[in-house]
Amino acid sequence: MLKKSTQYWLRVVLIVLAVIFLWAIIPVLWPLIVSLICTLILLPVVNGIQDYMRHRVGLTWFPRWLAIIPAFLLVALILLLVIQFIILPFIAEFTRLLNNLPVLMSQLIVLWQDITSGEWLKLPPQIDAIVMTTLARISSYGVELAQRGIFAIFSLATTVLECLLVPIMTFYLLKDGRQIKGKVISIFQPPHNRYLMDVVNQIHRTMGRYLRGQLLLATNMFCITLVIAYFFELPYPLVLALFAAIAEWVPIIGPIVAAIPAIILASLVGPALVVKIIITYAIIQLIDGQIVMPKILGHVIKLHPLVILTVIFVGGYFYGIIGMMTAVPITAMLQIVLTKLWYFNLFYKKDGTV
Secondary structure (H helix, E strand, O other): OHHHHHHHHHHHHHHHHHHHHHHHOHHHOHHHHHHHHHHHHHHHHHHHHHHHHHHHOOOOOOOHHHHHHHHHHHHHHHHHHHHHHHHHHHHHHHHHHHHHHHHHHHHHHHHHHHHHOOOOOOOOHHHHHHHHHHHHHHHHHHHHHHHHHHHHHHOHHHHHHHHHHHHHHHHHHHHHHHHHHHHHHOOOOOOHHHHHHHHHHHHHHHHHHHHHHHHHHHHHHHHHHHHHHHHOOOOOHHHHHHHHHHHOOOOOHHHHHHHHHHHHHHHOOOHHHHHHHHHHHHHHHHHHHHHHHHHHHOOOOOOOHHHHHHHHHHHHHHHHHHHHHHHHHHHHHHHHHHHHHHOHHHHOOOOOOO
16 A cells, blocks of 8 residues: 555656646747647547548548548648738738838827817826827837847748647647547546546636637637728728737737727727727627627636636736736636535545546
């Protein structure tokens, strides 16, 4: 018994050390992290193809690796379409925005001075100075961003190499993911392995549904914003749409922030357009927040809005935009683990069965 106990704790120590090691080398693990995300998104597609071929078509011998190929071909087709019709036009449009940014900032400064010089709006000098300083920083940041783009070209080779690793890792995770998970869990003896397998499976299901749901929401917001930008003839529609899609990954705050660039660009056209944009975005956010998002993610992430806001600010404080985008799913994983541990006797019987 003592020997088993010693072996068990040695295994726990090794796993803890492995987790610490992986955490320390996270900057070089991005291909693996991206591969895990791709695996969670593609898993239902691969499972669906394999189940269809085995149970509907009758090919009981149909291997899993053969079900992965159509999923990869579908992703490749989508990527080609996205690159051709979204990414390349976006790069051209974003470059034009960076070149015109000093002119746009000058127009905004003049507009702000006209607003504050009127009799109906008197602001303290401190607020006026803050706004003027912010506009000047945005202009200088645009120039700096353009300069960084030149250095990004030289690091393209490394990025391409990492991107080549992603489909290879994703293929093996889709093919042998269950076996890998079972091998890792089998390090622990019964009944602990059953506890861990239940927790890992629940985290797996929650993260997969969350990623697929967020991807659907982001795509939906991209299309809606693009239509609005073209309808109201706003400049840089692709930039606005892609910014809205990225902001959609930050719950509650992101959709509100996504409206700011559109309102700023509308203010350069006229006050009537600003009112139209504000009303349109308000209606869209109301529908998205109260109808669409609860339907897609309502049963996946069960966190109070106050908790979501808190973890978003904490993640943003420590890790910037990446921390804000990952704060909610990480908190959801912690919620699963803590709930299983806190209400241990409610989830498991004394014999270790789930």
